[in-house]
């Protein structure tokens with residue numbers, strides 16, 4: 243058998259078993275390092291043996307996040323079309339920075355861009371850059387914002403840097419995602435200078451607080467809102483925030499890593515109404531669109547600002563107008579990330595995408611309903627999207643339940659602290675999760691709770 247044939251067989255076997263195996267990894271980090279370790283080999287090894295060895299060693303050290311009962315963080319699996327397209331991306335091995343470096347890479351970006359914008363209800367004139375994830379998307383958005391708000395006051399930040407620049411006021415919500423703070427750091431704004439706007443009890447920015455804070459200054463300003471709080475799924479009131487941004491002449495950036503996909507569903511899009519008024523948005527494909535890692539999208543409605551901030555220009559790039567991938571993201575050489583996104587959208591279609599998003603949310607509500615009836619169990623959030631926060635008796639019991647569920651192996655959930663109280667965080671974002679999987683998770687919670695309580 244050929245190397246790639248054998249590899250496909252190993253991958254197929256892995257995926258066929260992923261719903262049945264224990265969801266947690268069955269080998270620890272230390273065991274894995276020890277198994278892989280050794281001196282750098284002086285001589286080579288047959289590639290099939292290398293791949294078989296890697297799969298045998300690392301397979302048991304993976305978490306079954308490709309399967310239907312991994313509910314940790316906010317992690318998507320891969321739809322079959324997206325996974326297969328990702329294999330082709332590796333086989334083609336294109337560097338997709340320009341039309342010249344890869345007509346195929348540039349073409350699939352151009353179409354994936356249009357489809358993503360249409361699916362999310364965003365202006366068709368926006369530029370989508372294909373990044374490693376939402377962190378990079380946040381950075382691109384903030385750099386484009388930095389360019390435009392400073393350009394408006396006569397400061398060329400790309401040429402002169404931030405030293406001596408007019409101050410830029412940056413507003414974020416109290417519940418801002420840590421990756422946006424990283425982006426603020428990288429963009430030279432610093433974390434501490436950002437004004438933190440009060441949130442409501444679900445973690446969404448309060449519209450009145452944004453309006454007050456935005457009304458205070460009259461210099462360059464950037465407002466960073468969020469669609470999809472990682473704990474509760476709550477979305478900031480984007481329409482009202484867009485009003486405040488208009489009023490203040492501020493740039494509006496939306497971190498919509500997973501929550502922005504609500505826009506793809508007719509029954510959920512009201513949650514993110516106003517997203518279409520943002521100047522820049524960051525959204526992940528590797529979370530809710532179920533495209534293999536790594537894949538995010540940086541959307542900027544002002545393509546010139548994006549190009550000025552992060553685009554590459556050099557004489558040898560020989561651009562002849564038309565959309566060029568190097569104008570949208572900071573990396574030059576990079577894989578053809580848009581192809582799996584195109585494949586995912588083509589295989590799902592608009593209706594299939596809406597159905598995927600709605601199904602995950604309906605699963606989240608099913609879990610909440612199952613847990614709410616249990617004595618001593620509380621659902622701490624309004625389940626508006628795909629996130630459920632569950633608390634068992636007290637902090638200690640909640641922590642013990644998480645551990646017991648992970649050890650039980652039927653499912654995997656992680657913990658969080660919500661308003662000072664320990665909680666289990668359940669994110670439903672895998673395309674293959676069924677109602678039956680949700681029921682298995684609920685049963686696993688009850689088994690764990692009974693065991694923890696009887697231990698006392």
Ligand SMILES: *Cc1c(COP(=O)(O)O)cnc(C)c1O
Pocket residue numbers: 316374375376377378419421422468469470471472497498499500526538
């Ligand atoms: C996951 C997430 C991010 C970071 O995205 P990456 O793809 O991990 O870089 C940012 N913001 C929110 C709200 C997220 O959920």
